[in-house]
Amino acid sequence: MEIQLKLYGSxxxxxxxxxxxxxxxxxxxxxxxxxxxxKIISEKYSKSNLENLPNTAAFFSExxxxxxxxxxxxxxxxxxxxxxxxxx
Amino acid sequence: MTLHTTIVKIEEDKISSDEAKKFIxxxxxxxxxxxxxxxxxxxxxxxxxxxxxxxxxxxxxKSFQSICNDAKKKFDKxxxxxxxxxxxxxxxxxxxxxxxxSSGHRDEAFKICRxxxxxxxxxxxxxxxxxxxxxxxxxxPGHSLRPKEEIK
Numbered sequence: 655m656e657i658q659l660k661l662y663g664s665x666x667x668x669x670x671x672x673x674x675x676x677x678x679x680x681x682x683x684x685x686x687x688x689x690x691x692x693k694i695i696s697e698k699y700s701k702s703n704l705e706n707l708p709n710t711a712a713f714f715s716e717x718x719x720x721x722x723x724x725x726x727x728x729x730x731x732x733x734x735x736x737x738x739x740x741x742x
Numbered sequence: 743m744t745l746h747t748t749i750v751k752i753e754e755d756k757i758s759s760d761e762a763k764k765f766i767x768x769x770x771x772x773x774x775x776x777x778x779x780x781x782x783x784x785x786x787x788x789x790x791x792x793x794x795x796x797x798x799x800x801x802x803x804k805s806f807q808s809i810c811n812d813a814k815k816k817f818d819k820x821x822x823x824x825x826x827x828x829x830x831x832x833x834x835x836x837x838x839x840x841x842x843x844s845s846g847h848r849d850e851a852f853k854i855c856r857x858x859x860x861x862x863x864x865x866x867x868x869x870x871x872x873x874x875x876x877x878x879x880x881x882x883p884g885h886s887l888r889p890k891e892e893i894k
Contacts, residue, residue, distance in 0.1 A: 663796050663869030664881035709894055712887035718801050723892055734798065740884030741795065741802075741827060741868025742779060742839050742859055 655680050655729040657687070663737040665711070667702050668694065678727065684713050685723040687733070712736040744768075744822040745814075747806035749797055752830045762824040762842035770820060771844035775851035777859060779839040781832050789875035790834060797829045798867035805866040812861075813854045821845040821854055827868065 659674045668674050676694075678686060691708040714734040715721045727733070746765050750757050759778060766774060781793045810823045824842040832838050841858050845851045862868070863885065870882045886893060 662798055662867065663871075663884075666796070710886045710888060712889075714798075714801070718798075718804075720887060720889070722889055736798070736867055736887050737869060737881070738884035738886040739865075739867050740863060740870055740882055741797075741866050742863045 655682065655727070657727055657729075657731045657733055659687075660732065660734040662735060663739075664704060665707060665735045665737055667699060667704065680729075682727050683723060684721055684725045684727070687713070687727065688723070691735075707735075707737055710738050744820070745807070745810050746823070747803065747810060747825045748827075749799055749802060749829050750826050752828045752832050752836070757826045757828060757837040757840045759837075759840060759842070762826070762840055765824045766822040766842045766844035768822055768844050771822065771846055773846065773848040773851040774842070774844045775848070775855045776843075777839075777841040777855045778837055779859075780837055781834050783834045785872060788872070790872050791875055792831055792833045792873045793838065794831050794871040794873065794879075795827070795829050795838065796869040796871070797827070799829075802827070802866045802868060805862070809858055809861040809865065813857045816857070817854050818845040818847075818850040821850065823854065823858070825858060827862070827866075 656675055656677050659676055661672055688708040695704050712720050714736055716732050783790055806825055814821050822844045826840050828838045841855050843851045843854045871879055873879045
C-alpha cells in the first residue's frame with residue numbers, strides 16, 4: 655500500500671514537493687510509518703539533523719486530528735506529519 | 743463582532759496595528775493591550791536576516807478561534823480580540839504576530855494577551871525557519887504534539 659505524507663516544517667527536506675509518497679506493507683499503522691521514516695532519514699538525510707523527527711512528530715489524519723501509534727493506515731490515505739511546533 | 747483571527751501571507755499583505763486598534767475599540771472597554779512580535783536580528787549568537795513561517799492553515803485557524811474563545815470565557819466575556827499571524831518569508835524588523843485586546847479592565851487585557859500567545863506556542867501548528875547572514879538556514883526546535891506517553 656501507499657500513503658501520501660503532507661510535509662510541514664523541518665520535514666519538508668524529505669521531498670522537493672510538499673508531499674512524499676511512502677510505500678508500506680498492508681495493514682501498517684503509524685508506528686510502522688515512524689519506523690520507515692527513521693530508515694529513510696538515516697539512509698538519505700543523516701546530515702540533516704532530523705534523526706529525532708520520527709519520534710517527536712505527531713501525525714494528523716485526513717480529518718486533521720492527531721492519531722496515535724495504533725492508528726491503522728489505509729491505502730492512498732492522506733496523512734500530515736507535524737514536527738514540534740513553535741509559532742508566535 | 744468581537745473576534746478577528748487570520749493568517750496573513752506576507753508576500754501579499756501586511757499585519758497592521760492601525761487596523762487592530764480600530765477593531766478592538768469599544769466604548770464599553772476601558773483597557774487595551776497590544777502585543778507585537780517582530781523578527782529580531784539575532785538568535786543564539788547568530789545574525790538573523792529573516793524568518794520563514796510555515797503554517798497548517800486549517801488547524802491553525804481552528805486553534806486561533808478556540809484559544810481566543812477560551813480566553814474570553816476565562817477572563818472577560820465582553821473582550822474584543824484581534825489576532826493575526828504571519829505566513830511566509832518575514833524579514834528582520836517586520837511583524838510576525840499581533841494580538842490586540844480590549845476589555846473592561848487592564849488586568850484582563852494583559853492576561854488575555856499573554857494567555858493567547860502562550861497557548862499558540864503550544865497548540866497551533868506553526869513552524870519557524872531562521873535565515874542567517876552567513877547564508878545558512880535552520881528550522882527551530884519546538885513543542886511536540888505527539889501524545890506524551892508515546893514519546894521515547
